Amino acid sequence: MKKKPIEASCISCGKHNLTKNEVGINKKLMGENIETYYCLDCLADYLEVSVDDINAKIEEFKEEGCALFE
Numbered sequence: 779m780k781k782k783p784i785e786a787s788c789i790s791c792g793k794h795n796l797t798k799n800e801v802g803i804n805k806k807l808m809g810e811n812i813e814t815y816y817c818l819d820c821l822a823d824y825l826e827v828s829v830d831d832i833n834a835k836i837e838e839f840k841e842e843g844c845a846l847f848e
Contacts, residue, residue, distance in 0.1 A: 790820035799836050802846030806839060 786796045796815055804815040807825070822829045840847045 786815045788817040788820050789814040793817040798848050
């Protein structure tokens, strides 16, 4: 299933139409009231982790039933 784009852009690289998972992981890790977002690549750089680490966290939150993710 294709991820639906959100009207949000990465504040670092400018990537447009971030996915629900990209917006969700930003909110989960940076706080639900944030107004700026990173794409997965830039978020990984910012947090000094790998994209695979972030994707694993997304899957973990999905399994927990978190509504921020698809």
